[in-house]
Amino acid sequence: MEQSYEAFLQYQSVSGAVKKEFLYKIAENIENLGDHLLETASLETNLPIGRFQGERGRTCAQLKAFGDLVTEGSWVEAVVDTAMPDRKPLPKPDMRKMAIAMGPVLVFGASNFPLAYSTAGGDTASALATGCSVVVKGHPSHPKTSELVAGAITQAVHDCGLHPHTFQHAGGISFEIGRTLTQHPLTAAVGFTGSLTGGRAIFDYAQKREVPIPVFSEMGSTNPVILLKDALVHRAPEMAKAFAGSITVGVGQFCTNPGIMIGVKSSPLNHFISLLAIELSMIPAYKMLHEGIYQNYYAALDKILMDKGVETVYHAQEKEAMSASPVLAKVSGDTFLANPDLHHEVFGPFSMIIVCENRIELMHVWQKLKGQLTTTIMGTDHDLEVNKDLIDIAKNIAGRIVFNGVPTGVEVSNATVHGGPYPAATDSRFTSVGMDAVKRWVRPICYQDCPDALLPEELKNENPLGIMRKTNGAYGRSPVKVELS
């Protein structure tokens, strides 16, 4: 971390253009790893090569998108309030503000996305975009993939002539390393993607420090789906197909996996459940990421399926070690409400339908859900029109509300929110995916009565970078006219 801090002191002042070159170079170097990277990732995760073609594309596009963001420059949210020397009773000073990088960022990669949410994933890309140096604690379940990607980043550091410790990679399986790095006085912030247990532990270490630091842990959720009446009547077959895919994509190892689906008792709901079971039965068992996740999946299943009132709808026998089959269960609304154990995420290709007695019970279930990354509402225009209250509640429990789609597949956009109220994330005010992921690593600095020549480019009168600014309350890219008094 000493080295990372030294690198930060240089890297924080690097221009947007250089950071863009660096981020693009990382993407290029990752692409240059070719099939070897895809094969390594596939071997280490039991996921097919094709999946990593997509994930690599997403990872590189994300790196480039952050490069574009920081070159355009408006992301610093520059604000200029000019002086009013004649104001009574006191003169008003000139105040200017912008976002700056906080310091060395520690990143814990996720096991389920060894490219897009790991060594060169969204946390690393967004932190490097802001001017923070980065130390990645590689995930022990894909050490070779992580090494390869780390090599691509290190090469890019070299290619761009940056301080050699702008990026560092710590391997090893020891949990102690992660704790030690979190507790290091020079660590400025932490990004984590993974389990509630791991994410909360890192958060706790960080908050107990003499100097507490921000931790953004994204810890998954059950991503509840509401199935409304007319949609069930008119679209059951296509919905069953779509959700069978969403429940099983990546062997269910997605943090946006739809683990809970909620509807009111009715024959269309029963019909949907039957169709979903049939769709799931056509999806074979696949190997999970690693032994630990596999063990946890079946342990969690054993527990939840034995819980009182939980009925197994579909449960194939697994064919071989490490392989997981899709499982569908159902439970009544009152049983769900009475048993907090049923509210936890089961990480794997599992979903549970909550069959509510009536709409009142459905509202009750909806209101009692924990914090979520996503909620999904399946409904016709009429369904949505008469269920506006559901949307209001959804807003208060989730980071993203999906209408008539599946929660899996997080789009990297300007508007993405991948986060949500705890336990989905440790701070619902931020996102780990999308362009605003940079906000986790920056803090505002205010210059009061600073001579123009000494201001950062972003805040100078002339606005040499041409960025969007808020000047005396008005948005625009114009230079500041300063009256000489």
Next chain:
Amino acid sequence: MEQSYEAFLQYQSVSGAVKKEFLYKIAENIENLGDHLLETASLETNLPIGRFQGERGRTCAQLKAFGDLVTEGSWVEAVVDTAMPDRKPLPKPDMRKMAIAMGPVLVFGASNFPLAYSTAGGDTASALATGCSVVVKGHPSHPKTSELVAGAITQAVHDCGLHPHTFQHAGGISFEIGRTLTQHPLTAAVGFTGSLTGGRAIFDYAQKREVPIPVFSEMGSTNPVILLKDALVHRAPEMAKAFAGSITVGVGQFCTNPGIMIGVKSSPLNHFISLLAIELSMIPAYKMLHEGIYQNYYAALDKILMDKGVETVYHAQEKEAMSASPVLAKVSGDTFLANPDLHHEVFGPFSMIIVCENRIELMHVWQKLKGQLTTTIMGTDHDLEVNKDLIDIAKNIAGRIVFNGVPTGVEVSNATVHGGPYPAATDSRFTSVGMDAVKRWVRPICYQDCPDALLPEELKNENPLGIMRKTNGAYGRSPVKVELS
């Protein structure tokens, strides 16, 4: 908190126009309290009536400024990324994002600003502006002032026909009340202004909850001032006058009080120190806010002035109980570096000059400072030009850098940062003063493929509120053109 949450569920949906009416009404009701409020505050704090005329003006202006901010509406940072149904390999969904209120906010008022940083201060005003309900734990050192202001807010709640528990006031001196409210499951966030001990304790309670919540504790700092060479040569008399005022304003009970001043050993520095001592000697003793602060001031003074190497430059004898006189001390750079006790804030009309052997030592002292609300640089244009490295370091330790001014007197502007790296505040990414204070109480919500009719006004295609938005990466107030596919 149950009541506050009930109120929040209604208040979160109230329009910007209604929130403006409410905030303006609070200001009006506070003004209507007339001299009685000023006299009560003066009696409870030992500060003069004139001071509260200013503080009331600031408090009411701040309430109105937040009202204006939320009526204009762009503060929600709306982002629209429209769908690309034909994108390969996967269609891109329509994603739209904006900031929404988090829930009931708990506010701990400060003892030193019973109006501007307390019951109806910046925390309350900014939280109410976002659509959060507020519960204020009134500061026990000004209970009557707090009751009066709380009455003005409650009256405004009634005047505007809002849910009666949109604002609540908890008095009492018990520390337990604050802890219980912080730990309540329905509390969504906390704002605190006060001591490091108090602010850290509240922070710790909040982070140890089953569901951790954001706490913004602003805990003051030593606000170091660098005195550069030419400025000392040319401007010593005016600087001595200005800083004597800044050190003693409000009997030194300002969180931006300049408690440390740093220069290189020289006869101009000695001259400045003599002038400052003379200026301070002309300022009489005044009563402090309350017995506890008075006791703490003299205990801290006794300790620091007894520390090895600390030399008392000016120290009048206090004239009467509860009264504090200005005190000036000096210490060498190496003594300061060797003794961490000297880095703590002494809350009161005290400042300590650090006399460095040379510029290298000055840089060393500058780099070793803890997190600060402010740093101040006193220098001529030439001084600043040749000391750019000092500004770079200042940026990494403070929330606000003041050039050739005093740190006391925090302007409420769009560009204000009142916060900074720990221990100045518990999260350097936010500010408690200025328009961006709202950011502490909101989180982003993303609507994916939501029908236009069900979107909040801020995100609808037509942009009916005419707010600034980022649409497909471009800033503007135009409606969104959606291609029908």
